Amino acid sequence: MSKLEGEVYYPSKEVVARANVKDYDSLYERSIKDREGFWAEEAEKLEWFKKWDKVLDDSQKPFYKWFVGGKFNIVHNAIDRHLKTWRRNKLALIWEGEPGDLRTFSYHALNREVSSFARILHSMGVRKGDTVTIYMPQIPELAFAMLACAKIGAVHSVVYGGFSVEALAERIADARSRVVVTADGGFRRGKITDLKKTVDEAIKRSPTVESCIVVRRTGHEVYMESGRDFWYHDLQQLPIACPDGQECKTEVMDAEDPLFILYTSGTTGKPKGQVHTHGGYAVYTSTTHRYVFDIKEEDRWWCAADPGWITGHSYIVYGPLINGATVMMYEGAPNYPYPNRWWKMIEKYGITILYTSPTAIRGLMRFGDDWPKRYDLSSLRLLGSVGEPINPEAWRWYYEVIGQKRCPIMDTWWQTETGGFMITPLPITPLKPGSATKPFFGNEVAVVDDEGNEVLVGEEGKLVIKNPWPGMARTIYGDPDRYVQTYWKDYEKQGWYKTGDSARIDKDGYVWIIGRIDDVIKVSGYRLGTAEIESALVSHPAVAEAAAIGLPHELKGNAIHAYVILKQGFTPSPRLEQELKDHVASEVGPIARPEDIQFVESLPKTRSGKIMRRVLKAKALGKDVGDLSTLED
Numbered sequence: 001m002s003k004l005e006g007e008v009y010y011p012s013k014e015v016v017a018r019a020n021v022k023d024y025d026s027l028y029e030r031s032i033k034d035r036e037g038f039w040a041e042e043a044e045k046l047e048w049f050k051k052w053d054k055v056l057d058d059s060q061k062p063f064y065k066w067f068v069g070g071k072f073n074i075v076h077n078a079i080d081r082h083l084k085t086w087r088r089n090k091l092a093l094i095w096e097g098e099p100g101d102l103r104t105f106s107y108h109a110l111n112r113e114v115s116s117f118a119r120i121l122h123s124m125g126v127r128k129g130d131t132v133t134i135y136m137p138q139i140p141e142l143a144f145a146m147l148a149c150a151k152i153g154a155v156h157s158v159v160y161g162g163f164s165v166e167a168l169a170e171r172i173a174d175a176r177s178r179v180v181v182t183a184d185g186g187f188r189r190g191k192i193t194d195l196k197k198t199v200d201e202a203i204k205r206s207p208t209v210e211s212c213i214v215v216r217r218t219g220h221e222v223y224m225e226s227g228r229d230f231w232y233h234d235l236q237q238l239p240i241a242c243p244d245g246q247e248c249k250t251e252v253m254d255a256e257d258p259l260f261i262l263y264t265s266g267t268t269g270k271p272k273g274q275v276h277t278h279g280g281y282a283v284y285t286s287t288t289h290r291y292v293f294d295i296k297e298e299d300r301w302w303c304a305a306d307p308g309w310i311t312g313h314s315y316i317v318y319g320p321l322i323n324g325a326t327v328m329m330y331e332g333a334p335n336y337p338y339p340n341r342w343w344k345m346i347e348k349y350g351i352t353i354l355y356t357s358p359t360a361i362r363g364l365m366r367f368g369d370d371w372p373k374r375y376d377l378s379s380l381r382l383l384g385s386v387g388e389p390i391n392p393e394a395w396r397w398y399y400e401v402i403g404q405k406r407c408p409i410m411d412t413w414w415q416t417e418t419g420g421f422m423i424t425p426l427p428i429t430p431l432k433p434g435s436a437t438k439p440f441f442g443n444e445v446a447v448v449d450d451e452g453n454e455v456l457v458g459e460e461g462k463l464v465i466k467n468p469w470p471g472m473a474r475t476i477y478g479d480p481d482r483y484v485q486t487y488w489k490d491y492e493k494q495g496w497y498k499t500g501d502s503a504r505i506d507k508d509g510y511v512w513i514i515g516r517i518d519d520v521i522k523v524s525g526y527r528l529g530t531a532e533i534e535s536a537l538v539s540h541p542a543v544a545e546a547a548a549i550g551l552p553h554e555l556k557g558n559a560i561h562a563y564v565i566l567k568q569g570f571t572p573s574p575r576l577e578q579e580l581k582d583h584v585a586s587e588v589g590p591i592a593r594p595e596d597i598q599f600v601e602s603l604p605k606t607r608s609g610k611i612m613r614r615v616l617k618a619k620a621l622g623k624d625v626g627d628l629s630t631l632e633d
């Protein structure tokens with residue numbers, strides 16, 4: 001291996017010896033030279049009801065289609081096909097609740113639960129192509145509900161359980177869901193999160209909803225509207241059957257049929273429903289999971305993300321189950337009741353791979369080394385990170401204290417839009433703390449200026465992806481124009497995908513992600529749009545205008561800072577500041593609560609009236625405010 005620049009960690013002989021891929025360069029080259037051939041070979045590893053006619057259809061760019069003509073169902077691959085093998089009795093899911101309760105499911109049991117849920121959805125009139133909104137705590141039924149939708153060909157739209165009324169209502173409305181699946185609540189830091197109450201409020205604002213299935217988790221009393229709300233455990237007792245009897249059949253889908261919608265925050269108020277499909281998404285998530293995390297039959301895989309986030313969709317539910325892995329899932333907070341919680345679970349269940357976010361790592365690091373050191377973490381063989389750039393200090397702690405210098409860290413860069421890992425190391429890749437290293441197979445990336453010229457080595461520019469890949473979102477639900485405008489317009493001539501991130505590439509070809517360049521703020525790895533926060537603020541009677549920006553925060557990566565112009569008759573006060581923070585938390589979600597609110601007389605705007613957030617940001621950071629030629633005043 002040639003000498004690499006900077007702080008580099010080389011994989012040990014043991015890691016290389018057991019790695020699924022031993023030579024990145026040659027397979028990468030092959031995947032670029034013959035992209036379709038590479039993906040066809042990976043797709044062959046899954047079971048198709050009917051093979052595709054064409055791997056990639058690029059006749060209507062940028063609306064690419066993959067595995068066209070193929071008949072497929074992701075659930076057939078994530079569950080059904082395993083039942084024909086010894087994996088039937090393998091553990092599919094180990095789940096621990098925050099209070100310490102434990103539930104485990106073999107693939108056989110997973111099939112039973114998913115089929116039962118599918119029958120219930122079917123009995124409520126859910127059919128192929130319908131959209132079901134799922135708003136749940138991190139309990140097994142969340143995964144069952146997702147898989148049940150996919151099994152019968154319905155489209156799921158999972159709304160992260162940390163979002164509040166307005167965010168939920170908006171997503172239900174956009175997806176036009178008639179059925180909502182929720183729970184009475186969940187446990188978080190010893191408290192009950194009152195999900196049902198949020199759903200009740202949201203349904204008041206959502207005329208499309210006809211019925212609501214409620215899973216009992218906490219047992220606390222909740223309002224149940226007669227004729228609309230049904231307990232899941234009651235429905236399970238009813239002798240309902242699918243048209244084809246008790247054994248609920250997995251629907252035969254076109255490879256390009258939608259599997260789910262997942263909303264991401266965007267620059268304007270309305271969230272964007274990213275649409276992912278059965279075929280390409282299945283191929284992409286399982287392939288990336290298998291290569292990057294080197295999945296072996298005996299692994300116990302723990303992706304400690306929320307299933308309501310793309311990371312959970314791709315790497316708790318679909319990718320790992322397609323690969324027949326044993327998946328760990330945990331309901332609650334990492335430090336509840338003590339900061340040993342995660343380390344204790346790793347020891348208890350013999351977890352071999354841990355995949356989490358820099359925010360979680362920083363949060364646990366702050367409690368010191370003694371907590372993890374009391375546990376036997378020797379089962380771990382690989383670690384992973386996702387959601388934001390990992391600062392080298394947190395990287396080193398993760399590597400040294402958790403991985404005990406034995407476990408390479410897979411710093412995976414990707415997005416809701418990409419479906420799966422785009423830039424990522426493999427276990428054999430020499431690592432540089434803070435760099436997501438190199439593109440995954442089949443992908444070509446570049447860092448460019450506004451015209452699309454590659455910037456110089458080491459310089460900051462805009463990150464683009466030069467090719468289509470099977471896991472890409474196919475469109476924005478109900479708004480194909482916005483899909484084109486948001487991702488493909490800037491580099492239309494070249495046909496490149498704009499990521500919205502800035503990055504630099506070093507002399508060894510390693511990619512370093514810097515952060516978002518659009519109006520997206522990453523708080524603790526969660527993606528929020530400035531517009532969502534601003535419209536929540538403006539919905540308060542005291543607020544005339546608002547602007548939100550993200551500023552660096554030691555634990556959260558970024559924290560929200562808001563600037564507010566009050567309406568006449570209102571005066572700034574600490575009480576009002578508190579009230580506004582609470583208001584945002586209850587409209588959007590606790591994650592969106594501003595760290596700080598400043599009352600101002602005016603906001604910097606362009607002549608066309610757009611708020612110049614970069615000016616606010618530069619001023620707050622004491623930096624040069626840059627080009628002000630478009631500033632109105």
Ligand code: WTA
Pocket residue numbers: 264310311385386387388389390411412413414415416417436499500501513515516522525526527
């Ligand atoms: C950021 C999360 C640096 C990035 C899977 C991207 C990262 C946004 C990394 C997408 C990483 C994700 N290093 N930054 N390893 N992974 N990001 O849609 O800014 O919630 O554009 O998907 O997260 O966020 P999203």
